[in-house]
Amino acid sequence: MKSGTVAVIGKANAGKSTLVNVLVGEKVAIVSPKPQTTRDRILGILNEEGAQIVFVDTPGIYKSKNALTDVMMRTTETSAKDVDLILFVHDGHKGVGDSDLSLMKRYLSYGVPMLIAYTKTDIMPEENIPADAKKLYEEGIGCDVVPVSARRGKNIGRLKALIAEMLPEGEPLFPEDIVSDRSEKFMIAEIMREKILLKYDKEIPHGVAVVVNTFQKRENGDIYDIDLDIVCEKANHKAILIGKQGGALKETLGFARKEMESFLGCKVFLTAYVKVEDDWRDRPGRLRELGYGEEDFRRK
Ligand SMILES: Nc1nc2c(ncn2[C@@H]2O[C@H](COP(=O)(O)OP(=O)(O)OP(=O)(O)O)[C@@H](O)[C@H]2O)c(=O)[nH]1
Ligand SMILES: [Mg+2]
Incomplete structure (x- = not known):
């Protein structure tokens, strides 16, 4: 079977925790309209026929202002390095700016396979999706880009299937009856x-x-x-x-x-x-x- 860990990385407020909850099918991480909602690394475990996917939700990338945010950013950095896949979550409705491109390039440079979830497609013009995908490709970001809406549950099945395909073969890392590592x-x-x-x-x-x-x-x-x-x-x-x-x-x-x-x-x-x-x-x-x-x- 397929089994592995997936670091869910992206800017603060991109929609990472919402996406993890939808992928896992249960609320394992809190969500809010304010950046820096997630402070800890939280595992969300998805058991499917033939695959166990361990999502590692992380604090969103944001300018650090104090010792707490320093700790949060370190948590995100270490999470991105010791996994089988990086799921980079991009808030599509905000367009693609230089800071997005440089973040994506930075995580691609870690040498870990990467997928981009281009989320919040429910609140943006549909024609922006292919235009942004082209922009990423032209910038040399060669990984798959999957448009999704966590809020509407759109394209989530395809995202799960692509993730499972990219994970190694192996035994489950966690018992199959738990959805999170948190108490x-x-x-x-x-x-x-x-x-x-x-x-x-x-x-x-x-x-x-x-x-x-x-x-x-x-x-x-x-x-x-x-x-x-x-x-x-x-x-x-x-x-x-x-x-x-x-x-x-x-x-x-x-x-x-x-x-x-x-x-x-x-x-x-x-x-x-x-x-x-x-x-x-x-x-x-x-x-x-x-x-x-x-x-x-x-x-x-
Ligand atoms: N319209 C829409 N809103 C979304 C979607 N996904 C997330 N949101 C909203 O975006 C906001 C941020 O969502 P979170 O899941 O907390 O974002 P996050 O990336 O985990 O944020 P941090 O933990 O602060 O880094 C919330 O108000 C969500 O309801 C989506 O697919 N569509
Ligand atoms: Mg979060």
Whole structure:
């Protein structure tokens, strides 16, 4: 059978996590309209007849501004090097600029087979697709370019088939009954972060980390107690996160709880406390404690 790892690489906000979720058929990574949503390497595992494809979702490429984004960019770089295939995700509706071409050329130079998923075709004129494909070819980018829409599920089957074809023969790397390497507790923290990304603007969500203190099923088995800290960078961010009479936080927690319940298939009792930790994003020791950084994803 075909079996291998596929690093999903591209600019921030290109649509990588959305595509991984659609390819895997389950939500393994959170998604938002804001760049730098993904902070960790997350595996999404697709088991198909005759193939196991291990997608490695990565933080999107973006100008680094602090120790956290430094760690994120290192995660992306190491992920791109130790895989069987690079799936470069390009946001087609933004056109093809010089920075896109130079990124594609850089990843091609790693000597790892590469495919380009040209995504978001649902929100752009169709005639731009062949024009952009020609431009890439003329620039010497000789790998296959597959137009897809993750949102509409368009051409996803063809993309899966092409990926599987390009992987080596081998035994599955992971058990066939798991879709991600991440724990339920990790997903709970990520769901909380996603709802914060969707609710608040500007620097606030980027300066938030979520720490799950309690994640426990009650003895009678019909409810999860979840208690978490929402760590933010400044006192005025805390005030905005909480909102007038706690209204903003209450609404955000409501959305998070609903999704946690559907993820866990069980009722959730959710409590949260907003904490201020000045400049945690610039403190490497704290970043390690919060779990940001490198982890070898390959099975030993
Ligand atoms: N119209 C349309 N929007 C899409 C598509 N794929 C993703 N999006 C949107 O693009 C935005 C970014 O999607 P993500 O999947 O979070 O992008 P990402 O590349 O993982 O972003 P980072 O993790 O920040 O690097 C979200 O608002 C998605 O809903 C698509 O095929 N069509
Ligand atoms: Mg992402």
